[in-house]
Amino acid sequence: MAGLGTWSLTGAALIILLLPRSLEECGHISLSASIVRLGDPITASCIINQNCSHLGPDSQILWKLGAELQPGGRQQHLADGTQKSTITLPHVNHTWDTLSCCVRWGNSLQILDQAELQAGNPPAKPHNLSCLMNLTTNSLICQWEPGPDSHLSTNFTLKSFKSRDKCQTEEDSILDCVPAEAQSRCSIPRKHLQLYQSMSIWVQAENALGTSRSPQLCLDPMDVVKLEPPTLWALASPHPHCLQLSWKMWKSSLYIEQKCELRHQPQLGEASWALVDSLPSNTFQHELCGLLPSTAYVLQMRCIRWPLPGHWSDWSPRLELTTAQQAPIVRLDTWWQQRQLDTRTVDVQLFWKPVPLVEDSGQIQGYLVFWKPSGQDGAARQLPLCNTTELNCTFHLPSEAQEVDLVAYNTAGTSHPTPVVFLDSRGPPLVRLYTMARDPHSVWVGWEPPNPQPHAYVIEWGLGPPSPSGSNKNWRMEHNGSISGTLLEDNIRPFQLYEITVTPLYQDTMGPSQHIYAYSQEMAPSQTPELHLRHIGKTWAQLEWVPQAPELGKSPFTHYTIFWTNAQDQSFSTVLNASSHGWVLHGLEPGSLYHVHLMATSQAGAINSTSLTLMTLALEESEMHILLGLFGLLLSVICLCGAAKFCCRPSRKNPLWPSVPDPAHSSLGSWVPTITVEETFQLPSLRDPGMPPITKITVLEEEEKKPGPWESNDSSGTCGLPTLVQAYVLQGDPRAPSTQPQPQSGTSDQVFYGQVLGSPTSPGPGHYLRCDSTQPLLGGFTPSPKSYENLWFQTSPLETPDPLLPNQEDDCVFGPLLDFPLLQGLQVHGVEGLGGF
Structure with a gap:
């Protein structure tokens, strides 16, 4: 069984491999045309052979164009037993494609036959045909343009024939010329040509869809010779x-x-x-x-x-x-500087500039300077003082020499000589000379022309000090004597100091030279003042610096800026004017580190000085204690004020101390004490007209405990008060007039001065005190009361009062008071008055 299974698999594989080949031999495709125009239809048929045993009589034939199935095939059975399928493709849009005839085999399509489809266009007419007769190659060379691509293989042929009557009559044909592949030119050899005879030439293009030809060209080969x-x-x-x-x-x-x-x-x-x-x-x-x-x-x-x-x-x-050279045609502007070496010799430095007089003035190869001594012939001029290619020359002359000649030369000859006359400075000077910077690379120099007006000016400029004198000197001559200034642009650089010299030239003399210094642009100073610490405190620091001396070519400082930063990277700054040379930093923290630096600013820029690090002084221990004490005192005052405001609110029902009415507006005579556990006093009406005015009332509370640190031993008037007292002072009657008559003694019961010792709430008796006064307290005429008039008041009206012995240390006599001694004592006129209570 195992062998049978192996044979079955092998046989199936062989059938699968052999089956497609056998199916391909079953069908055949025929086309109505293998090449068609783009967009034209095409018809194809596929015939299946009747001897094909692998296909059944009902097999369906399918069509594919490329990879896509094409619908529309019509299938029929012919009389000879073959099967035929026909399809018409309405448009062929591809220049090349594959058409396939297929049948279904299982779950796939099997190709029976294939055919290639080609589509394109007929050849376009060649154009722009032209021919040249090349005498070197001795051939007629023609070229053309083939036109647009036809998508099909196209053959080009150059055709020609000999003719007469302007190519109207054809005589002998000429061998066709076929160009090389992908070329559009062809050559007809001389042996196939007949010179001085007309010939007709054209190009023929041919492909599978047709033939086209270019317009005919009629020419004589010699007429197109190149x-x-x-x-x-x-x-x-x-x-x-x-x-x-x-x-x-x-x-x-x-x-x-x-x-x-x-x-x-x-x-x-x-x-x-x-x-x-x-x-x-x-x-x-x-x-x-x-x-x-x-x-x-x-x-x-x-x-x-x-x-x-x-x-x-x-x-x-x-x-x-x-081209050849010509002698220079130039004008030579000259300038000179003289220096007396000794009494017989002068050192002369001559400068010149060539100015062409015509466009083609000739190239200059060098310059010659001649001096002809007086009394000699022209041969002496052949000994030049200078022969140079530079634009300056230095030579020595005798002191009496006043003139030299300067010429320019090249291989073609020399220019006309230019006489250089050394003039004396006897002319008037310029009235005023000034400069103005236009931009970093130019300087305007102006002047006021003198009178009489010069006929020219010489302007010299070069680097000023500290540059060496005469280094890189520039100069030029202005021949217009009426101008009042000129713009210098040659070799002007920013941030450089230039020395400018202007000399007026007159007809036979010259004026004195005038100098001026100028900048086209100033630069920032190279360094800033160094910052120093002069003094320092706990919250301040005094800084100073020494301003730098002005530098040539450097813009002066316009202001300073001081920056300082604390240890918390908080930055501060202040701006000072350029005249400042010191500053005090305020508001610093004691014992703190600060970084300070100075920045100096000018119109050309800013530059920073070196950084300075400083630390303020720390606070001393005593100062810390003072500050803490002041802070604690301030806190206590705030607390006391808050407590007083809280306790003195009128809405409180239980005040911390008894509320005492205003005695100056009360009738004290009607205040009678009552003997109760808790004493209640009936106050008279404040509107009682019989109430005498009280000038001063002092209420003193006597403490049983020892005096505290806040107690005082001061006395009022001549009275010595051994205990702490609390005083209430009331002045006059607010309803009384400002001037009240003095009461007469013996007829008035008023009390003008009195003091009561004791507490209204204490269980013991109080003390009433009368002090010496210049006002009569009783009916007598004595200025002070007697000692017996100061009585001891009992707490009960039933008790007999004991006299109070005078104290030797005090001038006042203390005695027992009633429960409300202030109200009762002021009604007492003597000892006999006690019975009234």
């Missing part, structure tokens, strides 16, 4: 503005009449080409003039058959030539 360019040669020319040329033609075109064109342009610069046309070819020479001297030029030439038709040759290879 000559080779000539070869240029240079000849020597004695004129500085001209170039002498010659050229040589190719041998094949020597017997052809032609004309040539020459173009040239300067080798340097952006000038365009200049054209010289209609040069005859038989002369083979030409002189080109009107050029710049000492200038390199590039030249090219081309030729064409003339007067018969033809084509221009290519431009010849470039030829580079330089």
Whole structure:
């Protein structure tokens, strides 16, 4: 059984491998056309052979174009037993595709046959056909443009024939010319051509869908001849503005009449080409003039058959030539400086600048300075003082020499000599000289012209001190004597000090030179003042610095800024004017570290000084105690004020101390004590008209405990008070007039002064005290009361009062009081008055 299973698997695999091949031999596809136009329809049929035993009579034939199934197939059974399926594709939109005939085999499609479909367009007409007769290769070369791609393989053929009557009559045909692959040009050899005879030429394009041809070209091969360019040669020319040329033609075109064109342009610069046309070819020479001297030029030439038709040759290879030099045509502006070496010799430094008088003034190769002593002929001038290529020269002259000659030269000769006359400074000076900086690279220098007006000015400028004198000196001459200033732009740099000198020149003399210093732009100072600590305290620090001396070329400081930072990185700053040289920092914390630095600012920028670190002094221990004590005292005062406000509120029912009425507005005589456990007193009406006014009433509370630290031993008037008292002072009657008559003695019961000792709430008796006074307290005329008039009051009216013995230490007599001694004692006139209580 195992062997049978193995054979079954092998047989099935062989059937699967052999089955597709056998199915492919069963069908065949035929097309209505293998190549069609893009977008045209195509019809295909697939026929299944009747001998194909693997397919049943009802097998369905399917069509695929590429990878997509195509609907619309019509299947039929033919009489000979074959099956046929036909499909029409309405549009072929791909230039190449595959059409397949398939049947279903199991769950998949099996291809029976395949066919390739090609689609494209007929060939477009070639255009722009042109031909040239090349005498070098001795062939007719034609080229064209094939037009748009047809997507099909297209063959091009260059066809031609000999003809007469302007190509109306065809005579002998010429061998077709087939171009190389992917090329659009073809050459007809000279042996197939007949010169000076017309021929008709066209291009034919052919592919599977059709044929097209270009427009016909009728020409004579010699009418389209293209000559080779000539070869240029240079000849020597004695004129500085001209170039002498010659050229040589190719041998094949020597017997052809032609004309040539020459173009040239300067080798340097952006000038365009200049054209010289209609040069005859038989002369083979030409002189080109009107050029710049000492200038390199590039030249090219081309030729064409003339007067018969033809084509221009290519431009010849470039030829580079330089025109000859001419003697310089310049004006030399001169300036000089003299220094007396001794009594017989003068050191002269001569400066000059060439100013071209014409556009092509000639190249200058050097300069010569001559001096001809008086009384000698011109031969002495051949010994130059200087021969240099620079624009200055230094030489020695005798003191009597007043003039030298300066010339510029090159290989073509020398310029006209320029006399240099050493003038004396006898002319008037400039009225005023000033400068103004326009931008960092220019300085305006102005002046007021003197009277008479000069005919020229010499302006010199160069770096000022500390640069060495005469280094990098610049100068120029202004020939317009009416101007009042000029702009200096050469070699002007910012942040540099320049010394500017202006000298007026007159006809036979010159004025004295005037100097001025100027900057085009100032720079920030190189360093700032160094910051120092002068004094320091607990909450302040005094800083100082020494301002720097002004520097040349450096912008002065406009202000200072002090920055300081504490240990918590809190930053502070203040701005000071430029005249400041010190500052005191206030509001610092004691015993704290600070970082301070100074920044100096000018119009050109800002720069920082070195940083300074300082620490304020710490507070002493005594100062700490004082501060803590003040803080505690302030806190106590606040608490006391709060407590007093709380306790004195009128809405409280139980005050901390008894409420005492105003005695000055009460009738004290009607206050009678009652004998109860808790004493209750009836106060008289404040509106009692019989109540005498009380000038001063003092209530003293006597404590049984020992005096505390806040107790006082002071006395009122002449009374000594041994215990702590609490005083209430009431002045006058608010309803009484401001001036009250003094009561008469013996007729008034008023008490004008009195003191009561004791507490109204204490169980013991109180003390009533009368003190010495200048006012009569009783009816007598004595200024002070007697000792017996000070009585001891009992707490009960039934008890007999005991007299109070006078105290030797005090001037007052203490005696027992009633429960409310203030109200009772003031009604007492003597001992006999006690019975009334």
